[in-house]
Amino acid sequence: MQQALGLGRACSLGRYCRRSTATTPSPSPSPPPLPPRTTSKSGGRAVRAEAASSALRTMEAKRDEPRVLTLRAVEATPESFAPFGQVIAASPDGDQFGPHDAQLDLSRGIPRFYIMRLESKPLKFSTITHHAGVTQCLGSIGGLDWYLGVAKPSILDGAPDQGGQHDGRSPVQSRAGHYYLPPDPAEVCVFRVSGPKFLKLHTGTWHAGPLFKADAVEFYNLELSDTNVVDHTTYYFEKQDGVAFVIED
Numbered sequence: 001m002q003q004a005l006g007l008g009r010a011c012s013l014g015r016y017c018r019r020s021t022a023t024t025p026s027p028s029p030s031p032p033p034l035p036p037r038t039t040s041k042s043g044g045r046a047v048r049a050e051a052a053s054s055a056l057r058t059m060e061a062k063r064d065e066p067r068v069l070t071l072r073a074v075e076a077t078p079e080s081f082a083p084f085g086q087v088i089a090a091s092p093d094g095d096q097f098g099p100h101d102a103q104l105d106l107s108r109g110i111p112r113f114y115i116m117r118l119e120s121k122p123l124k125f126s127t128i129t130h131h132a133g134v135t136q137c138l139g140s141i142g143g144l145d146w147y148l149g150v151a152k153p154s155i156l157d158g159a160p161d162q163g164g165q166h167d168g169r170s171p172v173q174s175r176a177g178h179y180y181l182p183p184d185p186a187e188v189c190v191f192r193v194s195g196p197k198f199l200k201l202h203t204g205t206w207h208a209g210p211l212f213k214a215d216a217v218e219f220y221n222l223e224l225s226d227t228n229v230v231d232h233t234t235y236y237f238e239k240q241d242g243v244a245f246v247i248e249d
Helices: 039-063
Strands: 067-072 085-089 113-121 127-130 137-140 145-149 188-194 197-201 204-212 216-224 232-238 244-247
Touching: 067 188, 145 244, 188 197
Parallel strands: 067 244
Antiparallel strands: 085 197, 113 216, 127 204, 127 232, 137 197, 137 216, 145 188, 145 204
C-alpha cells in the first residue's frame, strides 16, 4: 500500500535580529504557505481496488495457460509408423501390387484426390483430428520435410456401456455418430516425413498437421469428397486436458 506524502508545517524562526541604526528597506512579503497535500479516501480505495483486480487477472491468466509438452520428432519409417498407418516410398515401375503399397479404403464415398496448399503451420498444436470413414493419404509436393502429430485410432465398435470407461477415459459420441475414446496426451507422438514419400493413415488415426518450417507447402491429399464436411472429429487438448504441444527437431 502506498502512503500519501504530505508536506510538514513550516517552522518559525527561533531567534530575533538586533535592530540596526541604518535604514534598511522593508522586506518583501513571504509567499503564502502551500496547503498540505492530501489524498482522497475514495480515490485511494479506487487505486487499491484496481491494483487488486489487476493482480487477480494476472493470476487467472497464468492459471488458464496450458501446460506445454515438448515432443521430439522421429523419422517416419514403415516400422516406426506402423501403429498409425503406412509410409509409402517410390517403387520400381512394373512392380506388382503388394503389402508395401497403400492399403486403401475409399468405399464409403466418392474419392477426392487434390493438391492442398497450406501456409504458416509452425511446429506446435493443441488440437487433433480423426476421420472414421476413410484412409487418408498425405504427401508434400517436391519432397519437402514436414511433420505430423499422431495418436492411435480409438474408435469403438457400437455404443459403449452406459457410464463405462476404458483406460480411465469416458467414451464420447462424435457429430458423425460414432463413438470414440479421447486421445491420451501421454500417447501423442510426432513424426518427420523426409523426401519423396507419403503417409497413409489408418482409419481413425488421430493426426495434427501437416506442420512445417517453411512459409508454405503444397500437399497432395487423398480422402473422400465430403470428409471435411461429415467426417471431421476434432479433440481439443487445451480445453479438455490443459496441455499444448511443441515439436523439437
